[in-house]
Amino acid sequence: MKAVKGCVALITGGAAGIGLQYAKELLRNGLRAVTLADISEERGNRAVDEINKEFGKNRTIFVRTDVTDREQFTEAFESTVNTFNNIDILVNNAGIMNDEVWEREIGINFVGTVIGCLLALDHYIPKYRTKKEGVIVNVASTTGLEVFGALPIYVATKHAVVGLTQSWGSESHYNRTKVRFLTLCPGPTDTTLALDGLDKNLGPAYQDIFKDSQPFVTLQDPKHVAKALTHAIQYGKNGSIWVAEDGKPPYEVVMPPKEKMKKSL
Known part of the structure; x- marks a missing residue:
């Protein structure tokens, strides 16, 4: 894969779940090396062992990172x-789904994404990239394109990530940095975040909303989302939004200008 081959990536939340699958899929498509940045040393060391066994040594490091x-x-x-x-390549993937600790949730899901983007843009990718163009992928969620009353704060962080990425994905920023921005919005996926996070809300009323409003969903395999990431990096235009859901091929979402969404009175 031309956009990935020979490159070096840093993936936050990369020691397990979707993040680890991102790393493996990128390596399968020609990535030279990857840094797994994660809060858990135990998961990080285990992930490095997995990658060493599949891809050989000296292809990855783990760095404990909040x-x-x-x-x-x-x-x-x-x-x-x-x-x-x-x-x-920077993949801002770290995230939690836990409205009970909403300050921490905002910090990880949104503030952490901002910090990563600023560091990548102002200090690292333009100086250390191997090719003419760098890539930042900010991982949001399909909830960043929808309304879900059971987890309003989590949803707000994902809407914020979408807006942030589109704004940095403007032509003016690309012209000065040569860094392409992409948003990846996975649908429900078989991870501990999806399985455990729905119970971590603001109280019984919110749990009732979840029970009343949540349709039946099929959790997709994290490997499917990883393939969607590589597709977006290869084909996605600067500022574009990509959805990976239901185990189907990824598709691009185009946000219409507000004038086209205007409701006539």
Whole structure:
């Protein structure tokens, strides 16, 4: 895959679940090396072992990273360039679904994404990329394109990620940085976040809303979302939004200008 081959990536939340599948799928498509940035050392070390067994040694490192801590996030970038000399792709994947701790949720899902983008744009990708163009993929959710009353704060963070990525994905920013921005919106996926997060809400009333409003969904395999990521990196235009849901091929969502959404009185 031309857009990935020979590149170096940094993936937050990369030690397990979808994040680890992103790393493996990118490596299968020619990625030279990947940094797994995650809060859990146990998962991180296990993930490095998995990648070493499948792809050989010296293809990955783990860096313990709380994405809400700018110094720790900076260290993830520093370790990447010190080990692999380059950084081309950032995947801001770290996230939680837990409205009970909504301050922390906002910090990880949105503030952490902002920190990653600022570091990548202002300090690392333009200086250390191997090709003429870098890529930042911010992982949102299909809830970032919808309304879901049971988890309003989680949904708000994902809407924020979509708006953030589209704004940085403007032509003016691309012309100054040569960094392409993409949003990936996975639908319900078979991860601990999806399975456990729905019970972590603002109280019984919100759990009742979930029970009353949630249709039956089929959880897709994380490997499907990983394939969607590589597709978006290969084919996605700057600022584009990609949805991966129901185990089907990814598709692009185009947000209409507000004038076209105007409701006549």
